[in-house]
Amino acid sequence: MAGHVTLSAPAFAGSMLDEGVSAYRHGNFEKSAKIFTPLARNGDATAQYLLSCQMINGAGVSADEATGWDMMQQATDNRHPDASIxxxxxxxxxxxxxxxxxxxxxxxxDQGETQAMLWLALDALDQGKPDDAKALLEKAWELGDPRAATLLANRFTKTDSGRYQYLRSAAQRGEMRAAAYLAEEARSVDDTAEAVGWCAIATGLPGHNEHVDWKSIGDAVEKNCAKFDKDLGEQDRAANRERVDQFLATFFENYQPWTPWKPCAVR
Known part of the structure; x- marks a missing residue:
């Protein structure tokens, strides 16, 4: 469950909990477990949640799934939103x-966790309650979750311009499914530059970092996206790829990726 620990739990400056969270964040799990144990015993929900993750996964402590799940339940009873999920x-x-x-x-x-709102929205749709679903998605998008914008675009918008705005905003927050929809829409209006650009984004360009293998990304983009301008002549295709570069440069000027919910993460 905690195979990849990322940043996602509130800061508690000046407290033992803050010190424990910092140790957890940096992978010093033996230290975090020592700090969390008395806090968890005293009913601190965050300490219970993170310590239960360590117990279940054997991170910094001996693996003890039964006790770990019992503690996860305690954190849930104390209304920790991630434990509840x-x-x-x-x-x-x-x-x-x-x-x-x-x-x-x-x-x-109820505590503002958009991951839960999305589940409830889909559940509301299954129950035939679209108004409830829309309200939940609008709240999740208000809190910044781009997956909610993609669902609003595909389920509730009544105009092409409204759908495009939702999808573009979602893509700007790192929602690659939105970029994939936009690539197909660009192709439908013969905008080959945007089609290739959105496809490149959907292929994984937003996930690049300093350790990335750029050749692998380039190969993946060519494999997945060349179909959008393959019918152009050599010169037109070269010119189109220049427009793609300009499109991507503009896109990344305003790119602000959303950090998705992950189990056993701290933020």
Whole structure:
């Protein structure tokens, strides 16, 4: 579950919890476990949540799934939003009644966790409650989750311009599915530069970092995106790729990626 620990839990400056979270964030799990243990015993929900992750995964402590899940339940009972999501997922995997699962997601959503809002929105659609679903997605998008904008674009917008605006905004926050939709829309109006550009973004360009293999990215883009301008002549294709470069440069000027929810992460 905690295979990749990223930044995602609130800061608690000047406290032991803050010191424990900092140790957890930097992978010093033995230290974080020592700090979290007495805090968890005293009912601190964040300490319970992160320590339960360590126990379940054997990170810095001996693996003890049974005790770890008991502590995850304690964190959930203390209304930790991430613990609520994990326990909801555990119930889903076990085939538990939907009402129990829904209650846990609602508990998390009430504390502003957009991951839970998205589940509840899809659940509302399944129940034939589109107004409830739309309200949840609008709230999640207000909080910055681009996946909500993609769903709003595809489920609730009534105009092409409205759909495009949602999808473009979602892509600017790193939602690659939105970029894939935009690539197909650009192709439908014969805008080959935007089609290739959006396809390149959907292929994974936003995920690049200093350790990236640029040749691999280039090969992937060519494999996935060349179809959008393959019918152009050699000179026109070269000119189109220059327009693609300009499009991508403009896109990345305003690129602000959203950090998605991950289990056992701190922010």
């Amino acid at each position: 994990i326990m909801a997922r555990k119930l889903e995997a076990s085939g538990a009644p939907t009402d129990q699962i829904r209650a846990l997601y609602q508990q998390s959503a």
